Amino acid sequence: MSITKxxxxxxxxxxxxxxxxxxxxxxxxxxxxxxxxGQISNGPDGLILGKLGDTMDVDAGxxxxxxxxxxxxAQVKAACxxxxxxxxxxxxxxxxxxxxADFTDQPKVINGASDFLVEALxxxxxxxxxxxxxASLPLGVAVEIEGIFEIA
Numbered sequence: 001m002s003i004t005k006x007x008x009x010x011x012x013x014x015x016x017x018x019x020x021x022x023x024x025x026x027x028x029x030x031x032x033x034x035x036x037x038g039q040i041s042n043g044p045d046g047l048i049l050g051k052l053g054d055t056m057d058v059d060a061g062x063x064x065x066x067x068x069x070x071x072x073x074a075q076v077k078a079a080c081x082x083x084x085x086x087x088x089x090x091x092x093x094x095x096x097x098x099x100x101a102d103f104t105d106q107p108k109v110i111n112g113a114s115d116f117l118v119e120a121l122x123x124x125x126x127x128x129x130x131x132x133x134x135a136s137l138p139l140g141v142a143v144e145i146e147g148i149f150e151i152a
Contacts, residue, residue: 003084006120007073017078018042018071021138027079029151033091034079038146039071040138050142053103061142062112065095068145069113073120076149088150090117090127096144098137106131113145 007014018039020026028035041048041064048064050056056064072093073084080086095110097103110131117125127147137144 003087003121006122007084010120012070012120014070014074014077014084017074027075029079032088032151034076034149034151036072036075036079036147036149038096038144039068039075040141041065041067041143042071042141043067047139048142049140051098051100052105052109052142053100056142058105058108061097061109062115064142065110065112065145066116068095068143069116072113072145072147072149073117076151079149080151086152087121087124088152089124090121091148091150092128093117093130093145093147095129095131096134096137097131098135098140098142099133101133101135103133106133109143110145112143 017026024037026037052061076087077084093113097106097109
């Protein structure tokens, strides 16, 4: 089944790829690998702000991480000149969770992105991963995730 069809079945329409907010590029292609810059949690109502372990619970954090994964796929689509079907697999994610010093469920938060990518891409969505805490993230967002992808 095509990636477009799987996303449609999940009720997901990829937005336009978010523009960089500072002096960097949204992605770099080298050979068949695409490195996607960190995508921050952003939903239909704007930025998803919060600190895990304080103002946000794990479920809300996981939902925020899913929005990062959707933005990552939007960047992959842009890197592939609009053809998301060129995506071969997710190679690695690095997830940053805005959390308190005693919060230890970063992996559960980043599962929001990982679970979505496997649901949307099947085995091609399985990936290596890191999930780490951050004392703060840009603009006060709850989650930021960067990714490495293989394309055809």
